[in-house]
Amino acid sequence: MDQYLTKTNCINCKRSSTCFTQRIDYCKDFFFLEKAHINFKKGETIIKEGTFVSSIYFVLEGLVKVYLEGPNKNVIIKIIKSNDFLGLTSLFGDNTYYFSATALSDTTICSIDLDVIKRLLSENCKFTQEIVKWYCGNYNLMFTKCFNLGQKQLNGKLASILLYLNEDKFKSENIYSHLTRKDLAELSGMAPESVARILSKFNDDKIIKLKGKKVEILNMELLKSIDKNG
DNA sequence: GCATTAACCACAG
DNA sequence: CTGTGGTTAATGC
Numbered sequence: 001m002d003q004y005l006t007k008t009n010c011i012n013c014k015r016s017s018t019c020f021t022q023r024i025d026y027c028k029d030f031f032f033l034e035k036a037h038i039n040f041k042k043g044e045t046i047i048k049e050g051t052f053v054s055s056i057y058f059v060l061e062g063l064v065k066v067y068l069e070g071p072n073k074n075v076i077i078k079i080i081k082s083n084d085f086l087g088l089t090s091l092f093g094d095n096t097y098y099f100s101a102t103a104l105s106d107t108t109i110c111s112i113d114l115d116v117i118k119r120l121l122s123e124n125c126k127f128t129q130e131i132v133k134w135y136c137g138n139y140n141l142m143f144t145k146c147f148n149l150g151q152k153q154l155n156g157k158l159a160s161i162l163l164y165l166n167e168d169k170f171k172s173e174n175i176y177s178h179l180t181r182k183d184l185a186e187l188s189g190m191a192p193e194s195v196a197r198i199l200s201k202f203n204d205d206k207i208i209k210l211k212g213k214k215v216e217i218l219n220m221e222l223l224k225s226i227d228k229n230g
Numbered sequence: 231g232c233a234t235t236a237a238c239c240a241c242a243g
Numbered sequence: 244c245t246g247t248g249g250t251t252a253a254t255g256c
Binding site: 181182192193196200 | 244
């Protein structure tokens with residue numbers, strides 16, 4: 001029976017087997033420190049742009065969309081799933097979040113005090129490496145994003161997002177069942193109508209197969225070339 | 231100018 | 244919320 005909020009340290013945590021703590025050197029101070037596990041229902045806001053940062057989150061379970069809020073529509077930066085950090089980009093800087101995050105499915109996060117993370121960074125090389133790796137991955141993802149939003153035409157924009165959602169890490173997540181067409185639009189930086197139109201065009205051209213909300217890729221080569229060439 | 235592209239709008243399911 | 248069709252504005256040839 002899951003409580004809404006539990007506190008545990010990394011020694012007693014039932015989820016530690018998949019956690020980043022498995023990949024770093026043991027550090028007594030950190031591992032024994034109590035952390036809060038917090039549950040969010042589907043649709044709940046986890047982080048709101050502009051609020052002060054007091055802790056870093058590690059997603060234990062669920063799917064989360066990370067996005068920037070605009071007056072009429074948002075820009076979804078990325079979708080994250082279990083075993084990923086949330087809020088690391090606010091580790092340094094002006095101590096506010098530059099993005100919002102909401103749960104796409106029921107989500108459990110581990111909340112770790114910001115200063116504790118900073119201390120661990122200076123003390124634990126493996127952890128520092130882990131974090132730098134995270135930044136590199138995200139930085140490169142953002143390059144792709146910039147190119148997508150700034151340079152590509154609709155076909156290419158959508159193709160890029162379909163490829164992103166087809167990545168191995170999302171394979172087990174039934175990702176499309178948690179995403180609306182509007183989400184796809186905000187992910188790819190296009191109007192929802194355009195998403196619908198081009199999805200059905202891809203479907204007609206046998207590049208993908210639409211099964212309700214799900215999208216199955218039939219012609220990977222062609223999709224990749226559309227992604228590349230627009 | 232004409233063609234293409236893509237957002238906006240309205241409406242139906 | 245989706246999907247479709249028409250309209251419109253911007254851009255390119």
